[in-house]
Amino acid sequence: MQKNNKLQYKSAFTFLTELIKPHKKWYLLASLASIVLAVSELIHAKLSQLLIDSSILGKINLIVISIFSFSIILILHAFFEYIKMLCSAKLSTSAGKDLKQKICHILLYAKYKDMANVQTGDILKTVNVDTENVCSFLEGSLIDLFSQLIMAFSALIYLLYINPRLAVVTFIYTPIGMFFTLTLNKKMKSLYIIEENKSGKALSFIEQLISQIPVIKSFVMEKQLRIRLYNMYRDIGNVQKDISVWNALMQPACSSTSYIPRIVYLIYAGKLVIENNMSIGTLIAVFELLNFIIGPTVYFPFLLNSFNKSIASINRIEKIYSMNLEEVKSCENSKLCVNSIIEKHKNLDNNVKNNILLDKSKYNQNIDIIKSGINKIELLNVNFSYDDNAKIIKSLSFSHEGNGIIALCGKSGSGKTTLIDLLSGLYNQNSGEIKLSSPCSVVTQDAYIFMDTLFKNIHMAKPSAASDEVISSIQLAGLDVLVEKLEFGHNSMIGDGVRALSGGEKQRVSLARAILSDAPIWLLDEPTSSLDIETEKIIIDVIKKKSCNHLIIIAAHRQSLIDIADRRIELV
Ligand SMILES: Nc1ncnc2c1ncn2[C@@H]1O[C@H](COP(=O)(O)OP(=O)(O)OP(=O)(O)O)[C@@H](O)[C@H]1O
Ligand SMILES: [Mg+2]
Incomplete structure (x- = not known):
């Protein structure tokens, strides 16, 4: 006004x-x-x-x-x-x-x-x-x-x-x-x-x-x-x-x-x-x-x-x-999750609030969580709409304890990306409860590449990581082929206007970031949608391996991804 x-x-x-x-x-x-x-x-x-x-x-x-x-x-x-x-x-x-x-x-x-x-x-x-x-x-x-x-x-x-x-x-x-x-x-x-x-x-x-x-x-x-x-x-x-x-x-x-x-x-x-x-x-x-x-x-x-x-x-x-600011992150890589927990539970009773505080303090020593291996996700009667009209997520409830793969399925426009955004804390639900036990690594549907070297594009996901860790993430994400093609290997500049990447390459850069940041819970939004069958197989193998000690939630259309899931959640 x-x-x-x-x-x-x-x-x-x-x-x-x-x-x-x-x-x-x-x-x-x-x-x-x-x-x-x-x-x-x-x-x-x-x-x-x-x-x-x-x-x-x-x-x-x-x-x-x-x-x-x-x-x-x-x-x-x-x-x-x-x-x-x-x-x-x-x-x-x-x-x-x-x-x-x-x-x-x-x-x-x-x-x-x-x-x-x-x-x-x-x-x-x-x-x-x-x-x-x-x-x-x-x-x-x-x-x-x-x-x-x-x-x-x-x-x-x-x-x-x-x-x-x-x-x-x-x-x-x-x-x-x-x-x-x-x-x-x-x-x-x-x-x-x-x-x-x-x-x-x-x-x-x-x-x-x-x-x-x-x-x-x-x-x-x-x-x-x-x-x-x-x-x-x-x-x-x-x-x-x-x-x-x-x-x-x-x-x-x-x-x-x-x-x-x-x-x-x-x-x-x-x-x-x-x-x-x-x-x-x-x-x-x-x-x-x-x-x-x-x-x-x-x-x-x-x-x-x-x-x-x-x-x-x-x-x-x-x-x-006048824009609202996020809560300050409590530890590296855990920002999204900590925010989501604090924000999402504003209206809960004291009992749950105490849990949240407990969760938050755990993030500061998050190694305990990974070691104990108890990854947990809980949604209770979650409702969400972008504007006041159409509800995208309607009274959604589910919970999961332990590691493994959960596939979020449903038609295009059914709300898979929206749910990933809610879990990662980008948006707040209108009502209901969402509870995650630990930080998340996120691979978004549209991967963004900064105008920088390939190495730094991945390193920024965990600035404290040693070079070996970054290079191993590059390999695990199936990016070796790209590295070989680039003039200065992983030290080559990439990004629109410098050296554009294909859709699949961008997706793998995004995945390499998730592998490097290595939070206990991964949120992957169609991580293989732009990949050929062979490269997809490599990525699926990585996801399968990682699911032994991570809880991986994947928004997926492709049957190949749905097939590896331990559990399917259908959005309508
Ligand atoms: N920022 C936004 N503002 C308003 N509506 C939105 C916004 N983002 C998405 N939508 C709408 O919300 C609905 C769900 O979108 P969403 O991206 O979650 O679908 P999806 O299941 O991920 O689809 P796809 O399989 O095509 O990726 C769609 O109808 C979309 O048009
Ligand atoms: Mg989507």
Whole structure:
């Protein structure tokens, strides 16, 4: 739901405050430098007045003093400008690093259910563009706002001190000009949000196009997809056109806020000079100061613009922040299972909860579990649906104690992968109980290969494993043939865009990961669906051997896999 304006500003403000908090020293230093710069501008104006008046009166000593003071102020000004810029850059880069790190952390630890519904393009846009928007707002606009306000305030006090009436007359138009610019700005804010959302969607679409090129080519879908993409960019272009029209309208509104006070001032102050109520030096010095008072009134709408752009970005970052995170893993390789146990039993009675704690503590010494060989799985009245409509898993109950192979059978779409995902903890059941006694290794239906070496692709399943273990997993999973084909053996780079693997090879990489991580319970989702009969035989032999000391649950269509199972569970 779209937050209202006030809420948006409030939550963006809280967001920025939290972001700055750990780096407040840079913000404070930059602000301090801004204050010094404001004071130096006031002294500068006072010195201009002194220099002009003493030149008119021919007072040499005063001329020398003011020129000397000018030089000192100039050096101080340059130094503090440098400090301000440096601290603003430090603030922006440190806060930006925090922001990106936090987003990456959330993306890695977010619950699968939350991640499954986000679009890659949106995420890429948030990590790259939105974080940059926020950082440039921090670095430029936020510090500038502070320094401009300080300068404006000091200059206004000075002007009031010289002649309060002059100050009031000069700025009589300002609220009207501000009203125009702020009204235009409001319109631009909503356009910015529309533009950001549309370009996020276009990015997602392009990402899909790139990953689906074989499908596009084989079904000759280029033309229709090109039209969709062109239309998307035509829509974005239209919004951008609207933004530039409103932006163009801002210019005259800003100019009037800038020039009218200057003209009013010159007329009124000129009259005071003619009447001998003001010196020429004061007239020029205050005219210089006017820039500082007028500056923020012109700058403010632009700042608001930049803030509005940041609000659109902050909204998207907050969407990622709102994702639910998984429980932190209690030991390597056991994350999925520990999570599933903790999550799945939130609503159970104390008795069962104690069991869960017992299970959890066992994971930290999980060798005991493997040695004792008591693998256990228990499902009681489990129900699950992805959305509120169709139930995929309906009142499913079964239990199994000990090692062996359980085959999950059923028609395509009957819920085999869904059940594997529930057991592995990717999703939580809507009701019922699921209990696993130990960690799981999972081989998913769609194996994913990281752009890295074959060795590292498998090693990442158990970073503590020695090289021998990894190589033996590669052999057991029947990947020797692939290793022989690759230029640098298992140290060759693989992955889409580097060296693509066949579907069966990907499956075996996934299986090698499971063999290496070697959790007591294995969840295999159609692990041989892309293999030829000969390679399948090798894998089936491995599974059979492993089933002596593992509990292996296989989602299977193939008769060859169903045949080796000790038990069959039919999903309907
Ligand atoms: N993320 C999702 N959101 C909504 N519905 C989904 C989602 N994933 C799967 N489904 C639906 O849930 C049902 C069960 O899907 P599932 O992948 O578990 O079937 P399966 O038995 O593994 O099929 P197959 O044998 O084809 O792999 C299907 O109707 C599918 O369309
Ligand atoms: Mg499936």
